[in-house]
Amino acid sequence: MKEGIVLQAVSGLYTVHARDQVYDCTLRGNLKKELNYTTSASFARRVTSARRPFARDVLSVGDRVRFVVTKPGAGVIEEVLPRRSRFVRAGFRGREQTIVSNLDLLVIVFACAEPNPDLWKLDRFLAAAEQEGLEPLIVANKRDLVSEEQQRETFREYEALGYRVLPTSVRESLGLDALRDALKERVAAFVGPSGVGKSSLLNAMHPGLNLATADIGYTTYKGRHTTTAARLIPLPSGGWVADTPGLRQLELFECSREELEGCFPEFRAHIGRCKFDDCRHDTEPGCAIKRAVEEQRISERRYRSFLALAAEVSRR
Ligand SMILES: Nc1nc2c(ncn2[C@@H]2O[C@H](COP(=O)(O)OP(=O)(O)O)[C@@H](O)[C@H]2O)c(=O)[nH]1
Ligand SMILES: [Mg+2]
Ligand SMILES: [Zn+2]
Secondary structure (H helix, E strand, C coil), X not given: CEEEEEEEEECCEEEEEECCEEEEEEECCCHHHHCCCCCCCCCCCCCCXXXXXXXXXXXXXXXXXXXXXXXXXXXXXXXECCCCCEEEEECHHHCEEEEEXXXXXXXXXXXXXXXXXXXXXXXXXXXXXXXHCCEEEEEEECHHHCCHHHHHHHHHHHHXXXXXXXXXXXXXXXXXXXXXXXXXXXXXXXXXXXXCCHHHHHHHHCCCCCHHHHCCCEEEEECCEEEEECEEEECCCCCEEEECXXXXXXXXXXXXXXXXXXXXXXXXXXXXXXXXXXXXXXXXXXXXXXXXXXXCCCCHHHHHHHHHHHHHHHHC
């Protein structure tokens, strides 16, 4: 038996990638009943799919599988390995839909300039990564347009929070090896505003595949409604990049106010220490979060970022 990863899943047919080769696979008939989804003890949303109907959610892009080769380039999937994570979104008629399994790295790309980095937007992506239990990697691209000092200064506060910041330049081939290394053996998604160089970075790591077109994603038509399919792109240097429009517009998904607090790592030590149990950390007296802001243990800017996100979350 071979082991591989599902790159594409279309109407019961799976493209499985194993050691630089792809196989068109079907699923063993009685496999559906045996699927046993488990997940790591990370901050990620718990996998409870065992109680959900499997009919539409048997296997997804990113699942690791064992399969037998039945003829050159084709096989039958015999076993699905436990899922480490499950990235879901509301699908058709609001039904929860697995978009990518085993996604574990969120590459958040911003440019040092052109366009100037919007740190409020960066905070949103980081909060979403925290909520999904994804490891974030901040890429500060177009480093060639600013000095090293300016790049460091702009992203310093994130490093202080413990996030990894990787300066890159596609133009000067800077940091690309480090990015390749960070992606190895991982299932990653690239997010960030348009024009920051996401496609350029992917093309630089994957010459030969023009990702400018892949950026749009693609659509399959099934009956009356339209679904947008996800796929994984294998990188020659190792690792897979998830390509789906739904991921690119990543936002906080069904996030409660309480959950949002935990998505700001510097808040965690102060949570539960406010005078009121239902403190919104806004105008209430005896607020531990506001005290931490006054004592400069939480930055004023990140605090205001939290309030802006909290207002949005509670409005939903
Ligand atoms: N100066 C500079 N320009 C870059 C760099 N990376 C990408 N660009 C340019 O930025 C523009 C947007 O890049 P693109 O990859 O399409 O961004 P995307 O929208 O995030 O996919 C293009 O004109 C690129 O040539 C870089 O490292 N330095
Ligand atoms: Mg692009
Ligand atoms: Zn408070």
